[in-house]
Every structure is written in C-alpha cells, then in structure tokens.
Amino acid sequence: MVYWALISAACLTASAGMAYRRWSNVSVLMLSLGILILGAVGLIGKVTTALIPGVYALTPLGSWFLIVLGVVATMSAWYRWGYGDHGRTSSLWLPIFLVSMASVILAANVWAFLTAWEAMAASSFFLVTTDHHKSEVLQSSYIYLVMSQVSAMFLLAGFMAVSSQLHSYDFAVWTAHAAALSSSTKTLVFVLLGLGFAIKSGVVPFHIWLPRAHPIAPAPVSALMSGAMIKLGIFGIMQFALIDLGVTSRALPIAVLAVGAVSAVLGVLYALMEHDLKRLLAYHSIENIGIILLGVGVMGVGIDWRQPPLVVLGLAASLFHTLNHAIFKTQLFLAAGAVEKHTGTLDADQLGGLIRTIPGVAVGFLIGSMAISALPPFNGFVSEWLTFRGLLGVASHSAGLLALYGLGLAMALGLTGGLAGLCFVKAFGTIFLGEPRKQVAHDLIPGKMTSPILALGLVSLLLGIFPQPLLRLATQADPQATFSTFALSGLLVSPKTLIIAAVLLVGTALFAAASRVWDVATVPRWSCGRIPDASMQLTSASFTKAIRTTFAVIYRPHRELTQLGQHVPDFADRLVFHGGTVPIWERHVYRPLYRLIWKVSHFSTRIQAGPVRLYLAYLLGTVGLMIAVIH
Amino acid sequence: MFLTVQLTGILLIFVGSPLLWGVTQTVKARLQGRRGPSVWQMYRVIAKNWRKETVVPEYSSFLFRLAPSVAMAALVAVLVMIPMSGEAPSSWPHDLLTVFFLLALERFWVGLGGLDSAGTFGGLGASRSSTIGTGVEPALLAAFGVLWKVSGVSNIAPIAIWMKALPGGMFAWTLAAISFALIMLVELGRLPVDNPDTHLELTMIHEATILESSGRLLAMSQMAMTLKFSVVVALGWVVLGPHTSSPWSNLVLLLAELVGTSVALGFAESRFTKLRYFQLPAYLSIAAGIGALGFLVMSGGFSL
Numbered sequence: 001m002v003y004w005a006l007i008s009a010a011c012l013t014a015s016a017g018m019a020y021r022r023w024s025n026v027s028v029l030m031l032s033l034g035i036l037i038l039g040a041v042g043l044i045g046k047v048t049t050a051l052i053p054g055v056y057a058l059t060p061l062g063s064w065f066l067i068v069l070g071v072v073a074t075m076s077a078w079y080r081w082g083y084g085d086h087g088r089t090s091s092l093w094l095p096i097f098l099v100s101m102a103s104v105i106l107a108a109n110v111w112a113f114l115t116a117w118e119a120m121a122a123s124s125f126f127l128v129t130t131d132h133h134k135s136e137v138l139q140s141s142y143i144y145l146v147m148s149q150v151s152a153m154f155l156l157a158g159f160m161a162v163s164s165q166l167h168s169y170d171f172a173v174w175t176a177h178a179a180a181l182s183s184s185t186k187t188l189v190f191v192l193l194g195l196g197f198a199i200k201s202g203v204v205p206f207h208i209w210l211p212r213a214h215p216i217a218p219a220p221v222s223a224l225m226s227g228a229m230i231k232l233g234i235f236g237i238m239q240f241a242l243i244d245l246g247v248t249s250r251a252l253p254i255a256v257l258a259v260g261a262v263s264a265v266l267g268v269l270y271a272l273m274e275h276d277l278k279r280l281l282a283y284h285s286i287e288n289i290g291i292i293l294l295g296v297g298v299m300g301v302g303i304d305w306r307q308p309p310l311v312v313l314g315l316a317a318s319l320f321h322t323l324n325h326a327i328f329k330t331q332l333f334l335a336a337g338a339v340e341k342h343t344g345t346l347d348a349d350q351l352g353g354l355i356r357t358i359p360g361v362a363v364g365f366l367i368g369s370m371a372i373s374a375l376p377p378f379n380g381f382v383s384e385w386l387t388f389r390g391l392l393g394v395a396s397h398s399a400g401l402l403a404l405y406g407l408g409l410a411m412a413l414g415l416t417g418g419l420a421g422l423c424f425v426k427a428f429g430t431i432f433l434g435e436p437r438k439q440v441a442h443d444l445i446p447g448k449m450t451s452p453i454l455a456l457g458l459v460s461l462l463l464g465i466f467p468q469p470l471l472r473l474a475t476q477a478d479p480q481a482t483f484s485t486f487a488l489s490g491l492l493v494s495p496k497t498l499i500i501a502a503v504l505l506v507g508t509a510l511f512a513a514a515s516r517v518w519d520v521a522t523v524p525r526w527s528c529g530r531i532p533d534a535s536m537q538l539t540s541a542s543f544t545k546a547i548r549t550t551f552a553v554i555y556r557p558h559r560e561l562t563q564l565g566q567h568v569p570d571f572a573d574r575l576v577f578h579g580g581t582v583p584i585w586e587r588h589v590y591r592p593l594y595r596l597i598w599k600v601s602h603f604s605t606r607i608q609a610g611p612v613r614l615y616l617a618y619l620l621g622t623v624g625l626m627i628a629v630i631h
Numbered sequence: 632m633f634l635t636v637q638l639t640g641i642l643l644i645f646v647g648s649p650l651l652w653g654v655t656q657t658v659k660a661r662l663q664g665r666r667g668p669s670v671w672q673m674y675r676v677i678a679k680n681w682r683k684e685t686v687v688p689e690y691s692s693f694l695f696r697l698a699p700s701v702a703m704a705a706l707v708a709v710l711v712m713i714p715m716s717g718e719a720p721s722s723w724p725h726d727l728l729t730v731f732f733l734l735a736l737e738r739f740w741v742g743l744g745g746l747d748s749a750g751t752f753g754g755l756g757a758s759r760s761s762t763i764g765t766g767v768e769p770a771l772l773a774a775f776g777v778l779w780k781v782s783g784v785s786n787i788a789p790i791a792i793w794m795k796a797l798p799g800g801m802f803a804w805t806l807a808a809i810s811f812a813l814i815m816l817v818e819l820g821r822l823p824v825d826n827p828d829t830h831l832e833l834t835m836i837h838e839a840t841i842l843e844s845s846g847r848l849l850a851m852s853q854m855a856m857t858l859k860f861s862v863v864v865a866l867g868w869v870v871l872g873p874h875t876s877s878p879w880s881n882l883v884l885l886l887a888e889l890v891g892t893s894v895a896l897g898f899a900e901s902r903f904t905k906l907r908y909f910q911l912p913a914y915l916s917i918a919a920g921i922g923a924l925g926f927l928v929m930s931g932g933f934s935l
Contacts, residue, residue, distance in 0.1 A: 353749075355692045366694075375736040376708075376729065388728050392779045395930075403930035407776050407923060411769035414731070418765030421739050425761050429746030429754075435690045496724035500708055500733075507704030508697070515847040516685075517696035525688040525750040526843060538746070538754030546762045550912045 036070025072227035076220035082449030121148035140212035154196030179246030201233030215278035219337020253300025264290030298390035317386035331456035364453035369424035377501030379463035640715030649673035658897025685846030690749035698744030699851035716878030745840035756839025776926025806925030813918035
C-alpha cells in the first residue's frame with residue numbers, strides 16, 4: 001500500500017506539472033525520486049509485493065531496473081534546470097514517458113505490460129520529434145516508430161505463445177509454471193521474445209534506429225533513452241526468457257553470447273567512425289548493450305548447465321553493468337548537451353580546447369570516458385571485470401571448441417574495451433583538448449548544468465571503489481532465490497577495488513607532487529619550424545585512420561580528392577577531401593527488405609481494390625472457412 | 632614473510648628498472664661493435680631531465696602535466712599486484728584481469744597526454760599507441776588462456792609446475808610462452824613494433840607521445856617507460872616461469888630473470904628490423920592465435 005501511495009502521489013504531481021509548465025520540472029524531479037525510492041524499497045525488501053493485485057507488482061529484479069530508471073531520471077530532471085528545455089513537448093510527454101517506463105517494469109500481466117510498452121514507445125517517439133520542423137528528425141523518428149512497432153508485435157506473439165500454453169496472462173503464474181513448458185514451445189518463445197526485446201535494445205543488426213533516434217532528442221531525453229529505455233529490453237530478456245523459462249535448448253544462451261559479442265564489437269567500431277558526439281555516444285550504447293548481453297548470456301549458460309556460480313556471476317555482471325552504463329552514459333549525454341549549449345555544435349572536427357572554457361563539463365566527460373572505457377578506479381571496471389570472469393568461467397567449465405568459444409568471447413570483450421578506450425581518447429581529445437579547430441560560439445552555461453554531471457562522476461567513483469554492497473543486492477534480484485545460496489563473498493572482493501583505487505589515487509598525487517606539476521613555463525608547440533596552427537592537430541578521422549584500414553571489411557571506406565583551381569597541373573590551389581564509410585546494414589539488409597515490403601504491399605493492392613462488396617465477400621469466405629475448419 | 636619479500640621486490644624493481652634499460656642498450660652496442668654508454672646511463676638521463684626547467688606547450692591543459700604521474704601510478708599498481716615471492720595470500724590483490732585494465736589506464740592517459748600537446752606528433756603518437764593497444768588486451772587474454780584453463784580463476788599464480796603434470800601441458804606452455812613473448816614486444820614498444828632508439832617523427836610511436844615533454848615530466852615518462860618494461864616482463868615470468876618453494880629465492884630468481892630478459896632483448900633487437908605499422912594487426916593476430924592454440928590444447932582439442 002505504501003508503494004501505491006508513492007506512485008499515485010508521483011503521478012498526481014506529474015499531472016499538476018503538465019497544467020503549470022513552470023512547475024513541470026519539479027514534478028518530473030518528484031516523480032523520478034519516487035521511482036528511485038520505490039526501487040530502493042523493493043530491492044532491500046527482497047520479496048515480490050503486489051501493488052495492485054494481478055496488475056502491478058514489485059519484484060526484486062524489477063526494483064533493480066527501477067533504480068536504474070530512477071537514477072537516470074533524477075539526474076536528467078536536475079540537469080533540466082540549467083538546460084532549460086521546458087517546451088510544451090517535453091513538459092507533456094516526459095512525465096508520461098517516465099510513468100510508462102516504470103509501468104513496464106512493474107507490470108504483472110500481459111496487458112499491463114504491453115499497454116505500458118506501447119505508451120513508452122509512443123511517448124518517446126513524441127519526445128524524439130521535439131525538433132519536428134527539421135525534415136531529418138521526422139525521417140529518423142519514423143524509422144524509430146516502425147522498429148518499435150515491429151518489436152511490440154514480436155513481443156505480442158511471444159506472450160501469446162506462452163499464455164496459450166499456460167492459460168494465463170498473469171506473470172506470477174508464468175514464473176511458477178513456465179519452466180515446465182515443452183522444449184519446442186520454450187525455443188519459440190525464447191526466439192520471439194528475444195527478437196522483440198533485442199530490437200528495443202538496439203542490438204546489432206536491429207540497431208539502425210538507435211543512432212538516428214537518440215541524438216536528435218534533447219540531451220535529457222537522449223540520456224533517458226540510452227540510459228534507461230533500452231535497458232528494459234534487457235529486463236525483458238532476463239525476466240521472461242531466462243528466469244521464467246529456466247532451462248532451454250543449449251544453443252539459445254550460446255546464441256545470446258554471440259549476439260552480445262557482435263553488438264559490442266560492431267557498436268564500438270561504428271562509434272569510432274563518428275565525429276558527431278551524440279551519435280558516437282549512441283553507438284556506444286549499442287556496444288554496452290552487447291556487453292550486458294554477454295553477462296546475460298553467461299547467466300543463461302549457467303542456468304542450462306546447472307552451474308550456480310555462473311548464474312550468479314552473469315546476473316551480477318549484467319545487472320551491475322546495466323546500472324553503471326546508465327550512470328556514465330547519462331553523464332556523457334548530459335555533458336554532450338552542455339557542449340551543444342556552449343558552442344552550438346556537436347561536430348568534433350569543429351571543436352577543441354573546451355577544457356579551458358567549460359572545465360567542469362570537461363572533467364565530468366573525462367570521468368565518464370574513463371568509466372565507459374572500464375578503467376579503474378571507476379564503476380565500468382568492476383562490471384566488465386565480472387563479465388570477463390563470467391566468460392572465462394564459461395571457457396573453463398567446458399571443453400574443446402566450446403571452451404575456445406568462451407575464450408573468443410572474452411577476447412572480443414577485450415577488443416571492445418581497447419577500442420572504447422581509443423574512441424574516448426579521440427572524443428575527449430578532439431573536443432576538449434588542444435587548440436579550437438574552428439571559431440565557434442562560447443556561450444556561458446549555467447553552473448546548474450555542470451553539477452549533475454560532476455555528481456554522476458562521484459557516483460561512478462564510489463561504485464568503482466565500493467561495489468560490494470550493491471553487488472550483493474544484485475545477486476539477490478533473482479526472485480526464485482535458487483542461486484543466492486552460492487556464496488559470492490570471495491568473488492566480490494577479488495579485484496580488491498579499494499586497494500587499487502588507493503594505490504592509484506595516492507600514487508598519482510605523490511608523483512604529481514614530486515614532479516611539481518604546477519611549476520612549469522609555457523612555450524610554443526614544436527612544429528618543425530613552421531608557424532603552428534590548429535590544422536596541425538589530428539582530427540577525429542585522422543586519429544582513427546589505422547582502425548579504418550584494419551577493419552576495411554566492415555567499413556568499406558572510400559575517399560575522393562578533388563583538386564580546385566588548376567593553374568599548374570598537380571599543384572592545385574586547394575584540395576578538397578571527401579571520405580566516408582558505407583553503412584553496410586542499411587545497404588545490404590534494410591534497403592532490400594524495404595523494397596521487398598514495398599513490393600508485397602503493392603501486390604496486395606490487387607486484392608484490396610476498394611469496393612465494399614468485395615471486402616464483404618472476403619469476410620464471408622473467411623468465416624465460412626473458419627466454420628469448415630472448426631467442424 | 633610475504634610482505635617483507637613483496638616490499639623488497641617492489642623497491643628493488645622500482646629503483647632498478649632504469650638499469651635493465653642500460654643492460655639492453657649495452658648488449659646492443661656491443662653487438663654493433665660499439666662500446667656504448669654505461670649501463671647507468673638511464674639514471675643519468677633521468678637525473679639530468681629532473682634538474683632541467685619544465686616547459687609545456689601552449690594550449691595544453693593540466694592533463695598534459697598529470698598524464699606521466701597517472702601512467703606511473705598505474706604501473707606501480709601493477710607492480711604491487713605481481714607476487715614476487717611466487718604465490719600471494721588471498722588478501723593481497725593479485726588479479727591478472729585487473730592488470731590488463733591498469734595497463735589500459737596507462738595507455739589511455741599516455742594517449743590523452745599526446746593529444747593535449749596540441750601538436751601533430753603528440754596526436755600521431757597517441758593515435759598509434761592507442762590503436763596498437765586495442766590489439767594487446769585480446770592477445771594477452773589468449774596468451775594467458777592456459778592460466779584460465781588450468782587454474783579456473785584469474786589470479787596471478789605460477790602455473791608451470793601444474794602444467795608439467797598435465798597431458799600436453801608442456802606443449803601448451805611453450806605456445807603460451809611464445810605468444811606472450813611476441814605480445815610483450817608490442818606492449819613494451821620494442822622492435823619489431825616500435826624502435827625506442829629512433830627519433831624520426833614519422834616512424835616512432837611511444838617517443839612521439841612524449842615529444843613535447845620536458846624536464847621533470849619527461850623524466851617521469853622515462854621512469855614510467857623503464858618501469859613498464861620490468862612489470863610486463865615480471866608478469867610473464869611469474870606466471871609462466873620456474874618457481875621454487877622459498878619466497879626469497881623466488882625473488883632472486885625473478886630479478887635474475889629480469890636481467891636475463893634484458894640481455895636477450897638486446898640480442899633479439901639486433902636481429903629484427905621494424906615491421907610496417909599496418910602489418911601489426913597481422914602480427915598481433917598471430918600472437919593471439921598461438922596463445923589460443925595453447926588454450927585449445929589444454930581444453931581437449933577439437934571436440935564439442
């Protein structure tokens with residue numbers, strides 16, 4: 001009853017906020033805090049509580065995701081104070097978006113879930129189209145809407161497959177009885193739900209909507225979508241495909257692992273080629289969803305092989321990375337929003353040297369970069385460490401080629417980590433360091449925008465140094481409590497985060513003090529005797545040239561050099577360089593698919609000609625056929 | 632007992648690292664028919680730079696000044712985690728995966744420091760060292776594949792004795808050792824990957840990232856470079872090398888192995904020429920492939 005009062009109070013504030021726009025941000029903040037508190041209460045309570053019996057229930061796993069949502073929403077609401085995005089669109093749709101996401105997590109039956117799911121898709125669609133006067137915004141958000149619908153249809157099919165077997169729409173019944181379903185039903189349900197949730201999470205190859213939809217929204221909305229919304233796909237896979245179904249066909253979790261590895265590696269590879277900061281961050285969401293899926297896959301493999309250590313490891317790794325990614329991705333998106341407010345652009349090749357004009361944002365972005373690159377002593381390090389341990393656990397619990405597969409996955413994760421580090425050295429270096437590449441505006445930004453970014457950095461650091469209490473809670477998120485008997489205590493302290501952080505922080509301080517870093521003189525750069533200027537710095541394209549050459553199979557890079565003003569042959573006045581990569585998924589998968597759908601729908605116009613009597617005839621024929629089949 | 636040995640080892644390696652650099656340089660010089668500088672040369676270079684005025688390029692920020700210290704702290708953290716006496720008690724941090732993350736931290740900051748110099752060479756060096764770094768971690772995971780397989784955990788522990796007892800163990804051990812040796816050269820920036828002696832701007836990698844450094848910052852970077860040699864080599868020896876029952880003799884053995892590797896590196900560097908930068912992915916894949924093969928041998932070959 002307490003929970004319900006909390007939620008309804010939050011909803012009331014939200015609706016009050018819609019009426020009085022000036023108060024909208026207060027209401028969003030109240031709502032976010034309410035979600036956060038509800039999640040915390042549920043996680044500490046460790047039992048499933050019905051909020052409205054049969055419609056909404058608070059599960060331990062759901063509580064974790066409520067906390068994820070609450071953290072992102074609270075920080076975004078705080079940030080909106082300075083960001084000043086109080087237009088009609090976001091004031092109206094943001095509370096609805098938050099409430100629908102919370103309802104997805106709390107839903108206790110199919111209808112509550114799908115209603116909330118569709119409300120979430122619709123409200124996020126309207127939030128993405130905030131700047132709907134731009135034509136590319138409409139096009140991108142239309143792709144997002146179509147993908148959302150496809151996802152919802154797969155989910156509906158998957159849910160129907162379960163409920164037709166169990167004769168119940170109640171998720172509690174599913175949790176109790178779905179494990180007894182036949183193996184073929186389980187496979188069907190796993191594949192359908194997996195596809196539906198994977199599309200919503202932006203897993204490769206269903207990722208094409210994500211780098212289009214996330215960047216065009218206002219920064220707090222981008223943060224909510226990347227930090228919280230796509231995680232609900234992970235929630236769905238964990239709850240319905242792994243925990244409910246239990247032991248499935250052995251190949252399925254192994255396929256999840258493969259999908260995770262492909263998403264992780266391709267996501268970061270595509271991110272490397274981006275010079276638009278928000279698109280780069282959106283591709284990193286795909287990468288991190290891949291890393292989370294690797295943890296989910298470890299959990300699934302553990303369930304199938306009946307290895308409780310692997311289950312707990314996978315559960316802890318994926319849940320903790322979900323939270324960590326929400327924290328540092330929110331931080332990075334909010335910092336990107338600050339950069340956009342400050343300079344009016346997000347193009348890394350026009351920026352540079354922002355660390356001198358907005359140092360607070362720069363420090364926040366640096367911490368976020370280190371956390372997302374899984375560097376100690378920040379939180380990304382702990383969850384990637386757990387994921388590594390899970391994958392190596394898969395490798396050491398199996399033999400032969402399957403073991404090699406486990407090692408290969410760990411290597412893919414290692415490659416992802418290295419590439420992410422490279423990508424964020426590039427992003428941070430080109431945007432915040434060096435000399436400005438172009439003359440851009442340097443509008444003042446309010447300090448209210450910087451403080452949530454730095455606060456998130458502090459959370460990252462604290463979770464990186466003291467992850468154990470939260471990890472312990474994460475391992476208890478399994479409602480059946482089958483696996484919590486396994487003592488994780490030895491494992492959770494294994495990286496000794498506190499000692500490492502102490503050595504790093506004290507060591508850095510000591511060495512910096514010893515080398516008296518403040519006592520320096522400034523001189524011009526070395527430029528081989530020429531006059532130094534901004535163009536001698538590397539751009540984001542030249543920084544990743546070697547990666548583009550190495551992974552040419554994936555990128556299909558092309559370049560074009562045009563000589564302008566041919567006074568003397570071969571000595572042009574100006575050279576114009578155009579380079580780029582080919583979006584292979586769009587060209588080789590989605591465009592043919594689009595053409596096929598177009599053809600099919602064109603063909604269907606032949607039987608769908610318009611006369612009403614024809615449709616009546618179809619109706620009659622269908623009913624007749626049904627009666628004939630049933631008898 | 633463990634703590635005494637460990638602290639002695641940390642101190643000796645921290646102080647002695649520049650000497651190893653000198654040993655390699657002396658061996659190389661002798662093989663080239665030169666007398667070469669004294670083995671203590673690196674200490675003199677560091678001391679000279681430490682006393683000089685420190686200047687930083689314009690447009691650089693505090694990151695440029697902090698980068699050598701962070702790199703140094705990361706390497707010290709790795710040094711602390713290597714069990715000098717063989718096996719560490721479970722209360723001591725000695726996790727191999729964490730070492731990889733710490734090495735990534737060092738690369739990240741060296742890259743940032745390079746870009747923060749706002750010049751061409753710093754950026755080139757940052758791009759090159761970070762790009763090579765992306766391949767190092769997966770390759771190291773493969774090279775230590777036998778460790779995960781044999782021990783089931785990621786602790787830094789001597790595994791040579793266990794491997795001897797297992798069927799196919801020595802073969803897998805050899806593959807792991809070859810793989811590690813190849814990757815070690817990449818991680819240390821030695822030939823055939825990077826030439827530490829060259830100062831030709833277009834070919835160098837690590838030297839380019841610290842081209843703008845001077846004075847105490849340069850000295851710190853040079854100390855970090857020599858320390859990195861010791862920790863990476865020591866890591867390989869502790870896991871794959873021989874192991875005795877006494878902690879003190881293990882420490883002495885480790886120090887002898889470090890000096891021996893420096894001498895061997897001098898011989899090896901006189902035999903190789905530098906690889907083209909764009910051939911490095913192939914080099915790293917071969918190293919990783921050898922390591923993965925060793926892992927496959929330990930996990931029962933081609934079966935499902």
